[in-house]
Amino acid sequence: MDNERKTLDDRNKMPELERLRHSCAHVLATAIAKLWPDAQFAAGPPVENGFYYDVEVSHRISPEDFPKIEEEMKRVVKANQTFEKVVVPRAQALEDAQKGRLAALGERAVPSKFKLDIVQNIPESEPISYFKNGDFIDLCAGPHVMRTGNIGAFKLTQVASAYYKGDERNPQLQRIYGTAFKNRTEMDAYFAMLEEAKRRDHRKIGQEMGLFALDSEYVGPGLPLWLPKGTAMVEELEKLAKETEFAAGYVRVKTPHIAKEKMYLTSGHLPILYKDSMFPPMTLFSESGSDDAIGDRYYLKAMNCPHHHRIFAAEPRSYRDLPLRLAEYGTCYRYEQSGELIGLMRVRSLNMNDAHIYCSEEQFAAEFNAVNEMYLKYFKIFGIEKYIMRFSTHDPSRLSGDNAKFVNEPELWKKTEDLARRVLVESKINFVEVPNEAAFYGPKIDVQVWSVIGREFTLATNQVDFAVPARFGLKYHDKDNLDKTPLCIHRAPLGTHERFIGFLIEHYAGNFPLWLAPEQVRVLTIGEDEKLVEYANSIVRELRGHFVRAEADLSSNKINGKIQEAEKARVHTMLVIGGRDLEAGNVSVRLHGKGSIGAKPKGEVVADILQAIRERRP
RNA sequence: GCCAGUUUAGCUCAGUGGUAGAGCAACGGUUUUGUAAACCGUAGGUCGUCGGUUCGACCCCGACAACUGGCUCCA
Numbered sequence: 093m094d095n096e097r098k099t100l101d102d103r104n105k106m107p108e109l110e111r112l113r114h115s116c117a118h119v120l121a122t123a124i125a126k127l128w129p130d131a132q133f134a135a136g137p138p139v140e141n142g143f144y145y146d147v148e149v150s151h152r153i154s155p156e157d158f159p160k161i162e163e164e165m166k167r168v169v170k171a172n173q174t175f176e177k178v179v180v181p182r183a184q185a186l187e188d189a190q191k192g193r194l195a196a197l198g199e200r201a202v203p204s205k206f207k208l209d210i211v212q213n214i215p216e217s218e219p220i221s222y223f224k225n226g227d228f229i230d231l232c233a234g235p236h237v238m239r240t241g242n243i244g245a246f247k248l249t250q251v252a253s254a255y256y257k258g259d260e261r262n263p264q265l266q267r268i269y270g271t272a273f274k275n276r277t278e279m280d281a282y283f284a285m286l287e288e289a290k291r292r293d294h295r296k297i298g299q300e301m302g303l304f305a306l307d308s309e310y311v312g313p314g315l316p317l318w319l320p321k322g323t324a325m326v327e328e329l330e331k332l333a334k335e336t337e338f339a340a341g342y343v344r345v346k347t348p349h350i351a352k353e354k355m356y357l358t359s360g361h362l363p364i365l366y367k368d369s370m371f372p373p374m375t376l377f378s379e380s381g382s383d384d385a386i387g388d389r390y391y392l393k394a395m396n397c398p399h400h401h402r403i404f405a406a407e408p409r410s411y412r413d414l415p416l417r418l419a420e421y422g423t424c425y426r427y428e429q430s431g432e433l434i435g436l437m438r439v440r441s442l443n444m445n446d447a448h449i450y451c452s453e454e455q456f457a458a459e460f461n462a463v464n465e466m467y468l469k470y471f472k473i474f475g476i477e478k479y480i481m482r483f484s485t486h487d488p489s490r491l492s493g494d495n496a497k498f499v500n501e502p503e504l505w506k507k508t509e510d511l512a513r514r515v516l517v518e519s520k521i522n523f524v525e526v527p528n529e530a531a532f533y534g535p536k537i538d539v540q541v542w543s544v545i546g547r548e549f550t551l552a553t554n555q556v557d558f559a560v561p562a563r564f565g566l567k568y569h570d571k572d573n574l575d576k577t578p579l580c581i582h583r584a585p586l587g588t589h590e591r592f593i594g595f596l597i598e599h600y601a602g603n604f605p606l607w608l609a610p611e612q613v614r615v616l617t618i619g620e621d622e623k624l625v626e627y628a629n630s631i632v633r634e635l636r637g638h639f640v641r642a643e644a645d646l647s648s649n650k651i652n653g654k655i656q657e658a659e660k661a662r663v664h665t666m667l668v669i670g671g672r673d674l675e676a677g678n679v680s681v682r683l684h685g686k687g688s689i690g691a692k693p694k695g696e697v698v699a700d701i702l703q704a705i706r707e708r709r710p
Numbered sequence: 711g712c713c714a715g716u717u718u719a720g721c722u723c724a725g726u727g728g729u730a731g732a733g734c735a736a737c738g739g740u741u742u743u744g745u746a747a748a749c750c751g752u753a754g755g756u757c758g759u760c761g762g763u764u765c766g767a768c769c770c771c772g773a774c775a776a777c778u779g780g781c782u783c784c785a
Binding site for chain 1 (some may be wrong): 747
């Protein structure tokens with residue numbers, strides 16, 4: 093994404109706030125150059141909520157250095173230096189870079205190496221420009237604000253490491269992040285918003301509500317334990333998926349969590365493509381003592397598709413069997429890098445809302461479209477509105493050779509990409525097309541969403557596979573009496589339980605609709621009168637008889653205390669009962685976050701609860 | 711995996727080179743209640759793990775682990 097060059101036209105359209113932030117990145121660089129003159133700068137663009145500058149410097153910059161750097165930056169802002177643009181001939185840019193003059197306060201003994209590299213990569217057709225503020229000269233296409241004094245408020249936020257040009261073969265640079273605003277008020281509002289977002293963080297709410305636990309000491313990092321309340325949500329989602337898939341003509345299957353190495357050598361996930369993300373194999377016999385190592389090694393599955401392919405292969409198939417839609421909430425294990433694990437959003441054991449649709453080419457468009465429709469149906473139920481569909485296609489230059497990334501089937505790539513694109517266009521779904529991001533076996537459509545912290549995630553996926561069925565030799569007998577290889581659609585509209593629930597926790601801030609709420613109803617008694625206790629218990633019994641997750645709080649707490657506890661636990665519906673209600677056969681209804689809505693006959697309330705759950709009322 | 715930071719009671723957090731504290735939760739008792747916290751008491755921690763420095767380490771140093779924020783990667 094970043095390696096796509098912005099055109100000069102794009103740059104001229106850069107919004108004021110981005111200009112300001114980019115200008116602030118220059119001010120940051122000015123300060124760092126003053127404090128550590130050996131600093132070598134790479135890129136310093138504006139980003140979503142601020143800016144960063146990548147720098148290579150012998151000093152390890154830590155947040156403790158921020159006050160010192162900020163002080164220097166304030167001096168530059170206060171000096172109100174003009175950002176002066178100078179267009180220079182290419183030869184001069186190369187010469188200045190050699191003299192270490194770029195992104196620096198003066199000439200240096202060593203070249204400005206990253207700037208030099210950047211100059212060399214600027215197309216001949218583009219002019220080369222500097223921006224100067226005071227003595228600091230940086231290679232930059234701009235645009236900037238007029239003067240450093242236009243930067244009203246700024247703050248350095250974090251330091252991270254980043255590879256030059258995002259490539260892990262390149263040197264690691266220190267990336268200093270900051271944010272900047274027109275004025276102090278807007279910056280304060282931004283930090284207040286961040287605090288609010290932290291309160292919604294699924295890790296925090298998950299712990300408060302007792303949904304899941306991460307026991308990295310005994311179970312392992314990234315291997316969540318679903319607590320009873322979280323399991324209730326997991327099962328509601330599975331129920332939704334099973335009903336939806338049943339209605340859409342899917343059939344359910346069950347497969348083991350492990351398979352022999354041969355499975356993944358055949359699928360193509362081993363030896364290269366998935367090796368790093370699979371847990372190491374279980375070896376049943378010592379390799380030295382066995383002539384048949386392949387048969388002896390088992391892997392935890394990182395995906396369900398190969399097992400499903402073997403189910404397809406388990407019986408002879410006719411064109412009459414197609415489309416065959418095999419669904420399973422399969423548990424997969426992926427050895428994600430330790431630094432990548434994030435609460436439920438990125439884990440090492442995952443339950444995927446998986447299914448594989450085997451179909452003919454003629455059936456493909458309708459099936460693919462039906463999957464997209466299913467996504468939209470789900471998103472409507474959850475009120476998910478902020479997402480984009482990302483259509484990932486292949487890069488023809490990577491079909492073969494050392495950096496091959498995609499199966500070498502140019503015609504099939506073109507055919508399926510055209511088909512998928514047409515489905516997207518015809519169904520008027522908004523999407524962005526991203527080259528070079530496809531799965532190795534075919535193009536895919538991912539649904540991208542954002543966590544409260546602003547991190548982007550793939551929530552759901554819909555992938556075309558025209559390669560792996562052939563590797564497994566999957567065939568169906570067609571009308572014309574010929575054996576043909578089916579196309580396969582891999583789809584997971586509800587993603588994985590882990591990520592989907594992680595997302596839903598933040599989406600709802602823990603205030604789930606009744607059908608999904610871990611504790612749907614709590615009956616709160618006023619007093620401990622024996623008849624009242626029996627009334628409470630009878631209500632709970634009745635609700636639980638209809639599979640409603642209901643509890644009673646019969647403790648000796650005062651009613652205000654019970655309400656406080658239930659509200660904090662985010663219980664969806666509270667039924668308060670006292671002597672008055674007992675006599676009238678009523679319950680006083682209070683909804684989480686909405687307060688009391690008054691007393692109603694018990695039967696009416698129970699019926700409404702059941703109805704709301706049945707229709708999955710938002 | 712890489713860079714930086716963090717790790718004290720179940721949770722949220724104080725704290726000092728001389729072997730630790732608060733609030734909430736838990737438990738026990740008292741209270742008997744009308745829509746966001748009744749009162750009193752008890753218990754709970756080899757201060758992430760392992761090494762080192764020191765007369766003495768929760769505090770200083772090192773290694774490791776986990777977590778947090780990024781990078782690369784991905785459902």
